Amino acid sequence: MKILTCISLLIFLSTPLVKSQETILCKQFTTETKKAFTAKQKSINIDRKIDINYYRIELHIDAKYKYIEGKVTAYFKTTDSLNKAIFDMSNHLQIDSVFFQNRFQTSFLHTNNLVEIKLDHPLSSNTYDSIQIVYSGIPLSTGFGSFVQDSYNEQDSIIWTLSQPYGAMEWWPCQNNLYDKADSVDLIITSPLNQIAAANGLLKKIDTLNNEHRFHWKTNYPIATYLIAFTVTNYELFEENYQLNNQNLLMQHFMYPDDSINLNRSKNTTLPFLAFFDSLFGEYPFIQEKYGHASFTFGGGMEHQTLSFMGNYGGGLIAHELAHQWFGNKVTCGSWQDLWLNEGFATYLTLLTYEFGILHHPFYYDAYLKHIRQTSFSHPFQSVYRYDTSTVDTLFNHLTYQKGAASLHMLRWLTGDSAFFQGVRNYLNDSSLAYGFAKTVDLQRHLEKSSGIQLDEFFKDWVYGKGFPTYTLLWSQTNNQLEIEIQQNQSDPSVYFFNMPIPIQLKGANIDTSIILNPRFSGDQFNININEAIDSILFDPKKWILAKSDVISGLKKETNHEAKVILYPNPTKYQLNIELNYDVKIKTIQLMSINGNVISEQNYQSIIDVSHLNSGKYFINLISKEANYIYPFVRLKD
Ligand SMILES: [Zn+2]
Incomplete structure (x- = not known):
């Protein structure tokens, strides 16, 4: 996702209609919210002994009222003998009834945001069965919103959901984890006649009831719980068919009425980015269903599977949420500690659209890269890998987004373009990861395999380790002897020395050449035979490495400081x-x-x-x- 607009850090104009806003999070949390958040986070990844096959989620929603009536049927296979089924479900929702094998169940406990249903006869391992929960209530809005009732112009009402990371249970009983995707989901939403419900997958049919429409959405692609979402308001729907590698892709734009400016942005911008990502990272992962945008009242965007919710239609935001369909939705981070595998890639793919001049003018590449570096430098004592996953603040920040992107940029420098992009494609297509979950070690494994380079040290320093290095390059030339010493200080003591080969540009009246130096320790010295006089030396001129640097010529040096x-x-x-x-x-x-x-x-x-x-x-x-x-x-x- 891309987060709440509080401070606009930079605005790029690329095509006349495409504006990209880079934003940072500044949502405030009360202590109470934080406590609730931590409790939810703890319940995640507890083995419930069930493997979800399919959810049928039937909801009654009127965008005018913050209220939900729902019936959720979870079809599952037991992974062990089971006498008690447990679902995540907020205490703020009221359970009306529970059914197991079509029998009304009276024995359930709804407390601590969990429902524990005692099965009236236990199930053995590897048994297929289902449980239905009928409920209603006024959902809480936690995290980035979870379930929000709002109006987009102080007149027209909208309800939208955004469950990442822990909010799904605020509006439906579910298994909220990062190890089991539902294989398919039906989302059936009944709303007043003037409202349209948009959701994941394909719109199979619309039934007209007395004063209501029933929208039947279905996805047949595996989907993580936090990516299941809907939004309801008086949308206008525009559809197109894109041709991607001779395949047809349905594109749906759910726009507020008369919003032709954003409709044009959405229409003009999406296909070029789709074609670009498709060419670099393989086929759009949900080609049998659709891609879509739905406007909602949030400062950023959210990459719900097959339907990104958009707070604006800047080119950067469109690229970012689309990139998540590969990185985040097809391959989902396997823990919130590994969130950078979603957000670092989405940020890096946006940088690539600048580098390759896809709608964004390449002129702005340097500025976007500079922004990524500067925001990363503002966290000298923290790591890309998130040890603290307790709040949205500790997860969705410059470390997982910008420093994650900077780490990918360095991996590309280390492994080379060909091995980097091949390794990333292999990661996306690995049958144990595709349409499932991945951790940082999985990306490392694929990049090591494609490049033949051992990357333990890189990940230890730059991803799990904290901070960044500051280099000082000292040099002097005597006749044809160029002496270079490279010193390194670390912003955080967790990393003793950042290993990294460094591109160095040597310039003189008759020479302009690049070399790569690979210091093994701070103070490592290099003697280079060179026949031309050097006037200046540039440290990493293309800014591959997330490091600050100084170049000092002619200073008297002490050896091996x-x-x-x-x-x-x-x-x-x-x-x-x-x-x-x-x-x-x-x-x-x-x-x-x-x-x-x-x-x-x-x-x-x-x-x-x-x-x-x-x-x-x-x-x-x-x-x-x-x-x-x-x-x-x-x-x-x-
Ligand atoms: Zn994102």
Whole structure:
């Protein structure tokens, strides 16, 4: 998904009608919501001993009222002997009746957002059966909304659902997990005559009842619980048929009435992105059913399977939600810790539309990449892999989106275009992952196989490890000897050294060439024979690597600093910690400006307060009897 618009970070104009907004999350959570959220999160991934085959979800919805009447029948196969069936279901919904094998069940317990139904005769393992729950109530809106009753113009009412990550149980009894997809779902919604219900899959039929329509939606593709959704309002429906590789794809646009501007954006933008992703990552995963957009009252979008809900029709948002149909819907993250497999890819595919000039002008590629890097740099102490999945804030943020995308960009640099895209296609088509779930190790395995490169260290540093490196490249040239030293500091001590080959561009009056240096430790030195005079050196000119860097020429260097001194955190706001090798004895410490002027001097201490400095770049000079150890460091803004 793409999240609530609170602060617009950048706006790109590409085609005259296509505007992309990159947004960040700033939804506030009350303590109570957080508690409820944590409780729900804990109940996820508990083995219920049932494998869902099919849900029949029958709902009565009037967009004017925040209220639901429902009948959900879950068809399942037992994976073990079963005497008690458990479903996720909010305490705010009231159960009217429960049926098992067409018999009314009186013995059920509805508490802690769970329904426990004691079966009047136990089922043995590998048995097919079903349970029906009839219910009603006023659903809570948690997370990103779950179940929202709203109006899009202060007049026309709308109800929409957005269940990611833990909200499905707010409006229907379900198995909300990331290991079992329903093989098929019927979503049957009865609403007043002037309202249209849009949902996953194909609209099989519309029955007209007395004063109501009944919309019968059906999907035959496996679907994760959080991707099942509907929206109801007075939509106008526009349909088209796209030709994709000689296959027909139905495209549906569920638009607010008279919204021709957004309809045109939706119509003009979707097919070029579809064709592009299809060419890079394989056939659109739900080609037998449809792709669609439905307008809803949310600041971003949500990639419900076969039908993205759209808060606007910017090109970036359309690309992002469409990309999720491959990354998120066909292959779904196998835990919320692995959410970057959804969001990092969706963000990266949007970057690719800039790089390849698909509707977005390639001119804006650099700006979009810069945005990805800058937002990643704003989290120096956190990882792409989310150890804390307790709130939407800890999940849907710059780490899973932008830093996830930056990690994919580095994997592409490490493995090369051909192996990277082949490995990603293999990941999408792996029969154990396709239309199922994947974890970070699955992506690693496929990229290792396609590239022949061992990626343990990469994933340990850049995905599971926290922060990013800051490099300092020191160089000097004497005749035909070019000496380069590469130092590295880490923003977070969880990573000792980020391993990464670095592209370096050498420029002079008669030379402009690129080399790749692969430092093994901070302070690693390289001597290069070169006959031309070098005027300047560029560190990673195409910005493959998520790192800050400085290039300094002609500085006197001490050899092998890192073996003797470790400095962290860097960048820092408040203090620098210094760890010395046993044989180093520092007497005096100087803080120096970037021009080399001494700002202050003090006796050695292992913790140096830098909070009084203005934000910016500085040097710290550690003076021993034998040598001066000079390091750059960055004082962050408060
Ligand atoms: Zn997304």
